[in-house]
Amino acid sequence: MRQEDFVRRHQSEWIAFEHWLDARGQNAKQARQSRREWQGLGDFELPSRYRRLCQQLALARRRGYSPVVTERLQDLMQRGHGLLYRTPAPRWRRAVEFLIAGFPRLVRAERGCMLASFVLFWLPLVVIFAAIQWKPELSASLFDPMQLMQFENMYDPADPARKLGRDSGTDMAMFGHYVWNNVSIGFRTFASGLIAGIGAIVVLIMNGIMIGGVAGHLQAVGHGDPFWRFVAAHSAPELTAIVIAGGAGLRLGLALVAPGQRRRADALLEAGRRGALLCVGVLAMLVFAAFVEAFWSSIAWIPAWIKYTVGGVLWTLTVAWLLLGGRDRAHEDAPA
Known part of the structure; x- marks a missing residue:
């Protein structure tokens, strides 16, 4: 698949994932307070979207897509990883x-x-x-x-x-x-x-x-x-x-x-x-x-x-x- 087709097919997913990280991934307290008003990607969807993003990054690297695409996906993957696998709150x-x-x-x-x-x-x-x-x-x-x-x-x-x-x-x-x-x-x-x-x-x-x-x-x-x-x-x-x-x-x-x-x-x-x-x-x-x-x-x-x-x-x-x-x-x- 050409790079242009690959980006066109998955661009909306990346934007939605990025918007979620910007709006809800920074401050947990603010995220809880604004959850009723949030209209974007559902919180429960984040793990599955993260797994898809990792697969897309692997494909992009294997197919030799340009650094513009791979670096963007790498950045989103790292931000998602830091959020999903951060140290849990003390008991x-x-x-x-x-x-x-x-x-x-x-x-x-x-x-x-x-x-x-x-x-x-x-x-x-x-x-x-x-x-x-x-x-x-x-x-x-x-x-x-x-x-x-x-x-x-x-x-x-x-x-x-x-x-x-x-x-x-x-x-x-x-x-x-x-x-x-x-x-x-x-x-x-x-x-x-x-x-x-x-x-x-x-x-x-x-x-x-x-x-x-x-x-x-x-x-x-x-x-x-x-x-x-x-x-x-x-x-x-x-x-x-x-x-x-x-x-x-x-x-x-x-x-x-x-x-x-x-x-x-x-x-x-x-x-x-x-x-x-x-x-x-x-x-x-x-x-x-x-x-x-x-x-x-x-x-x-x-x-x-x-x-x-x-x-x-x-x-x-x-x-x-x-x-x-x-x-x-x-x-x-x-x-x-």
């Missing part, structure tokens, strides 16, 4: 990017299961709380007298010197206890979805009843103020993480019961992979909640308005993160 950075953007995108992708989990958890919580305000004796059917006495002692407004929500223990020791307790609840909520989803449903409802029962009893007996000051801050990441773990568990159960057009094993494998990624974010949320609970929530002398303000800020940030995180950038679902 810690990729993990942070996943938590900031990839995790909330994954939560939104499972919005149906997350909404069901939200209802299964919050509806029993609100109903049992309201029922105990109407009939305080209902709390005795949920907890034995020793448990009720322990709850009341932990949030006794007549004892302002003690730390809220605990009988004893240093902040660091309680941090470890809260991490273990929170993570175990989250893991049980997720893993119970393997029982055809019924396990996740039961765990979500029971958690809602227990939390609503404790809150309802303390409010009914006049210990509501220290209790609400204690839970105001860490409740946002902790309760939201339980709902997300429940949604991941429901997704497992749904894949087991209704795999659709796929084999049940394949559907379960995919649900397990997505559930594992969701659990990474849930773990981070629960560890953060445990930190806030141990080092902030238990402080009794901080005024209530400060506690509630911090709690409101954390609830706002949690909701905004899950609703808006990752909307302006294309991240991988995996953190590594």
